[in-house]
Amino acid sequence: MPTYQIRGDVPRKRHIQFRDNGSLLTEEVMGLEGFSGNQSILYHLHSPCRIRELGDFEPIEREEWVPDAHAHRHMRTMDVDEDGDAVSARRLLMWNNDVEISLCRPAEPMDYFYRNGEGDEVIFVHQGGGTLETIFGDLPYRDGDYIVVPRGTTYRFAFDGPQRHLVFESPGLIEIPRRYRNEYGQLLEHAPFYHRDIHPPAELRTSRDRGRYEVKVRVRDGYQTYVLDYHPFDVVGWDGYVYPWTFNIRDFEPITGRIHMPPPSHQTFQGKNFVICSFCPRKLDFDPLAIPIPYHHSNLNSEEMLYYVDGNFSSRKGIEVASVTLHPSGIPHGPQPGLAEKSIGQTETHELAVMCDTFYPLKLTKLAKELDDPDYAYSWYDEPLPGRTIEENPAGVTSHF
Numbered sequence: 001m002p003t004y005q006i007r008g009d010v011p012r013k014r015h016i017q018f019r020d021n022g023s024l025l026t027e028e029v030m031g032l033e034g035f036s037g038n039q040s041i042l043y044h045l046h047s048p049c050r051i052r053e054l055g056d057f058e059p060i061e062r063e064e065w066v067p068d069a070h071a072h073r074h075m076r077t078m079d080v081d082e083d084g085d086a087v088s089a090r091r092l093l094m095w096n097n098d099v100e101i102s103l104c105r106p107a108e109p110m111d112y113f114y115r116n117g118e119g120d121e122v123i124f125v126h127q128g129g130g131t132l133e134t135i136f137g138d139l140p141y142r143d144g145d146y147i148v149v150p151r152g153t154t155y156r157f158a159f160d161g162p163q164r165h166l167v168f169e170s171p172g173l174i175e176i177p178r179r180y181r182n183e184y185g186q187l188l189e190h191a192p193f194y195h196r197d198i199h200p201p202a203e204l205r206t207s208r209d210r211g212r213y214e215v216k217v218r219v220r221d222g223y224q225t226y227v228l229d230y231h232p233f234d235v236v237g238w239d240g241y242v243y244p245w246t247f248n249i250r251d252f253e254p255i256t257g258r259i260h261m262p263p264p265s266h267q268t269f270q271g272k273n274f275v276i277c278s279f280c281p282r283k284l285d286f287d288p289l290a291i292p293i294p295y296h297h298s299n300l301n302s303e304e305m306l307y308y309v310d311g312n313f314s315s316r317k318g319i320e321v322a323s324v325t326l327h328p329s330g331i332p333h334g335p336q337p338g339l340a341e342k343s344i345g346q347t348e349t350h351e352l353a354v355m356c357d358t359f360y361p362l363k364l365t366k367l368a369k370e371l372d373d374p375d376y377a378y379s380w381y382d383e384p385l386p387g388r389t390i391e392e393n394p395a396g397v398t399s400h401f
């Protein structure tokens with residue numbers, strides 16, 4: 001999406017004869033928004049429609065948890081089980097019609113190929129590295145990467161070592177914010193990242209292998225398996241604007257101000273009715289009277305999900321690496337008692353976090369119930385409560401919300 005790319009061999013013109021050892025190749029235009037959006041053109045050894053066998057269709061089942069009370073939530077996700085492969089290990093935590101947010105700790109290699117037929121994906125790699133093998137070529141990734149996978153991309157994870165992913169899937173497009181781009185698509189000077197920070201597939205590897213290959217495609221709220229008699233990475237060349245890419249959160253250039261900058265200054269991606277933001281280590285507000293942490297706020301039509309990646313959270317009560325907080329719409333949120341005072345004079349923050357704000361309410365799953373910390377809703381109350389102990393200094397310095 002960010003710029004025009006070309007890999008492998010493509011003919012001189014679109015839609016003309018192009019042969020491989022005398023055989024006519026199959027041209028596929030993979031495009032968005034009915035031939036009016038971005039597209040790539042791929043040249044296959046086989047028709048991409050060719051299937052040997054229609055496999056099973058597995059409907060997606062979401063187990064909703066409706067809490068007894070509407071309250072701020074904190075979930076500790078560090079100990080979520082390692083289980084399954086890089087797709088089947090995705091465990092849905094919360095969702096609405098615009099975005100699904102899942103935790104993923106895969107333990108096994110994928111023995112099939114995967115394609116999200118009806119949604120874009122952003123996979124934030126909290127821990128781990130490897131290669132996303134795709135029909136557009138190999139995409140190496142490392143910890144801190146956002147792996148952006150446009151719908152229609154056939155892929156398979158090949159990872160080295162333990163993995164911890166936070167996965168966003170959306171039926172809408174996930175894009176670089178419009179206000180960061182000029183009318184030609186180039187990233188503007190005020191954007192917090194540049195094209196050099198964006199990494200497309202490194203190398204196209206054309207497979208001519210024949211055999212039995214399974215491709216699982218997410219469609220119609222389920223997974224349809226197709227069995228092919230050829231390797232799905234049969235592309236000899238492609239060009240265009242649609243392909244997977246990575247962007248590392250540590251390449252996000254934070255925008256700071258004399259007084260507090262609001263969350264849109266941290267925006268990294270725009271989705272339909274949601275945004276994804278990166279909170280990175282940075283200098284804090286420098287006015288002599290500045291309060292470096294946020295004011296209380298009621299984003300009246302926003303839900304705020306925050307995933308804590310790295311840094312010192314010990315000063316924030318109960319929050320740890322891989323914690324998720326959800327501050328839902330309808331009620332205000334802000335720093336815990338004492339925190340604003342404590343933050344005065346702080347000059348920098350070293351915390352790293354990923355935030356997703358949605359403009360419509362999120363539903364929770366039973367996994368969220370399993371991980372829920374019921375004390376969090378009371379963490380703004382600094383008087384003793386029956387059955388609960390109040391830490392001597394419950395508030396610490398955090399700069400996110």
Ligand SMILES: [Fe+2]
Pocket residue numbers: 297304327333400401
């Ligand atoms: Fe907030």
